[in-house]
Amino acid sequence: MTSPREPLTRDRIIDTALHIVDGQGLGRLTMRRLGDALQVEAMAIYHHLPRGKEELLDGLIAHVAALPAAWPRPANGTRPAAGDWRAHLRSWGGAYRARLLDHAGVLPLLMTRRNPTALAETTASLREVLRMAGFLDAAAATGAHTILGYVIGHAALEARATAARRPDDPEEAVDWDHRFAAGLDVVLAGLLTLP
Amino acid sequence: MTSPREPLTRDRIIDTALHIVDGQGLGRLTMRRLGDALQVEAMAIYHHLPRGKEELLDGLIAHVAALPAAWPRPANGTRPAAGDWRAHLRSWGGAYRARLLDHAGVLPLLMTRRNPTALAETTASLREVLRMAGFLDAAAATGAHTILGYVIGHAALEARATAARRPDDPEEAVDWDHRFAAGLDVVLAGLLTLP
DNA sequence: CCCATCGCCTTTACGTAGTAAGGTCCGATC
DNA sequence: GATCGGACCTTACTACGTAAAGGCGATGGG
Numbered sequence: 197m198t199s200p201r202e203p204l205t206r207d208r209i210i211d212t213a214l215h216i217v218d219g220q221g222l223g224r225l226t227m228r229r230l231g232d233a234l235q236v237e238a239m240a241i242y243h244h245l246p247r248g249k250e251e252l253l254d255g256l257i258a259h260v261a262a263l264p265a266a267w268p269r270p271a272n273g274t275r276p277a278a279g280d281w282r283a284h285l286r287s288w289g290g291a292y293r294a295r296l297l298d299h300a301g302v303l304p305l306l307m308t309r310r311n312p313t314a315l316a317e318t319t320a321s322l323r324e325v326l327r328m329a330g331f332l333d334a335a336a337a338t339g340a341h342t343i344l345g346y347v348i349g350h351a352a353l354e355a356r357a358t359a360a361r362r363p364d365d366p367e368e369a370v371d372w373d374h375r376f377a378a379g380l381d382v383v384l385a386g387l388l389t390l391p
Numbered sequence: 392m393t394s395p396r397e398p399l400t401r402d403r404i405i406d407t408a409l410h411i412v413d414g415q416g417l418g419r420l421t422m423r424r425l426g427d428a429l430q431v432e433a434m435a436i437y438h439h440l441p442r443g444k445e446e447l448l449d450g451l452i453a454h455v456a457a458l459p460a461a462w463p464r465p466a467n468g469t470r471p472a473a474g475d476w477r478a479h480l481r482s483w484g485g486a487y488r489a490r491l492l493d494h495a496g497v498l499p500l501l502m503t504r505r506n507p508t509a510l511a512e513t514t515a516s517l518r519e520v521l522r523m524a525g526f527l528d529a530a531a532a533t534g535a536h537t538i539l540g541y542v543i544g545h546a547a548l549e550a551r552a553t554a555a556r557r558p559d560d561p562e563e564a565v566d567w568d569h570r571f572a573a574g575l576d577v578v579l580a581g582l583l584t585l586p
Numbered sequence: 587c588c589c590a591t592c593g594c595c596t597t598t599a600c601g602t603a604g605t606a607a608g609g610t611c612c613g614a615t616c
Numbered sequence: 617g618a619t620c621g622g623a624c625c626t627t628a629c630t631a632c633g634t635a636a637a638g639g640c641g642a643t644g645g646g
Binding site for chain 4: 203204236237239240243244
């Protein structure tokens with residue numbers, strides 16, 4: 197009379213794994229624990245992810261890191277307002293940072309050589325936004341890496357700082373939301389100096 | 392008649408560990424392998440690093456991440472040239488990036504909550520440089536995190552991209568040295584917009 | 587000279603990890 | 617109903633981190 201347990205899926209496995217990482221940290225994500233959470237023996241996972249844990253971790257970072265900065269297609273023939281790219285990148289940056297911090301446990305995986313495509317997609321979308329904003333190709337490529345590097349790096353600094361903080365406020369507290377936004381503005385302002 | 396093996400030291404252990412990580416990757420750094428490299432049983436390491444692998448990894452990132460951007464003390468009473476801070480930060484950034492890429496294997500550790508002090512020192516030194524360059528405290532704090540975030544994040548992007556590259560040049564190659572420098576210039580130029 | 591002590595290292599052993607190899611069960615197809 | 621293939625389970629192996637306790641040579645006091 198136990199509920200018949202919906203079948204295993206690649207997506208369901210990765211979602212559950214992400215849930216474990218968010219709740220207990222990357223170090224506690226093991227195949228056996230993941231199996232338990234899915235009400236399945238650990239070895240069952242290998243039928244859906246033949247490359248085992250490697251593939252699982254690849255799936256995690258793809259799930260977290262792929263958030264393209266799609267320029268909203270302008271409605272019927274109206275041109276996108278030329279000055280909007282900064283506002284657009286500001287809001288994209290905020291969303292990307294929020295996602296990275298929501299899943300801070302996978303941040304270390306972003307530094308490993310795993311899954312090179314997940315970030316490539318995001319980089320390409322940033323480059324495209326800058327190109328459409330009028331930057332030359334070389335400047336757009338530089339700008340894309342500069343922005344993405346800043347967002348990821350700053351998120352990593354935040355994750356470290358907030359994780360290591362004792363709750364009784366040992367040093368002066370930092371308004372990380374504001375600091376991230378201010379730094380992003382610095383980067384976006386600096387882009388104007390590119391040719 | 393075997394050479395009498397110089398005694399174990401905390402520093403020698405960490406140096407050897409770093410050598411293993413650089414040569415074979417973080418995943419192959421194990422206590423037993425480290426013991427072999429030191430010609431010692433694995434458990435001997437615990438006498439010098441009582442907290443075991445945690446302490447070892449902490450030592451690794453302290454060794455890599457602590458490179459303060461010390462402003463060169465001006466020689467006898469000469470004031471530092473006011474405009475030099477950008478050049479100084481450019482060269483510091485290049486050195487920091489080079490070190491991160493030399494030890495790309497420890498980059499994932501920088502993202503974990505380990506050893507909060509190693510980066511704090513570097514951040515403080517950046518803040519100090521900016522303060523001495525005339526920035527207000529708040530702007531210096533923002534600028535320090537912006538610079539450090541960019542440098543770390545960009546180095547991570549580079550490490551990923553170069554590690555995943557097939558040697559036969561699948562996409563157009565990127566001049567990473569130039570791209571990093573250009574992005575750092577973007578950030579430094581953007582700092583001028585801070586109050 | 588002997589023996590107690592201490593610092594450094596080794597031995598042994600336990601629990602947990604990832605996963606290879608093969609087995610089991612069940613629904614679909616002919 | 618026999619066959620078959622996919623989804624899941626069982627067992628077992630190797631490697632890891634490390635707790636616990638043992639050995640062992642140098643040192644210093646009697």
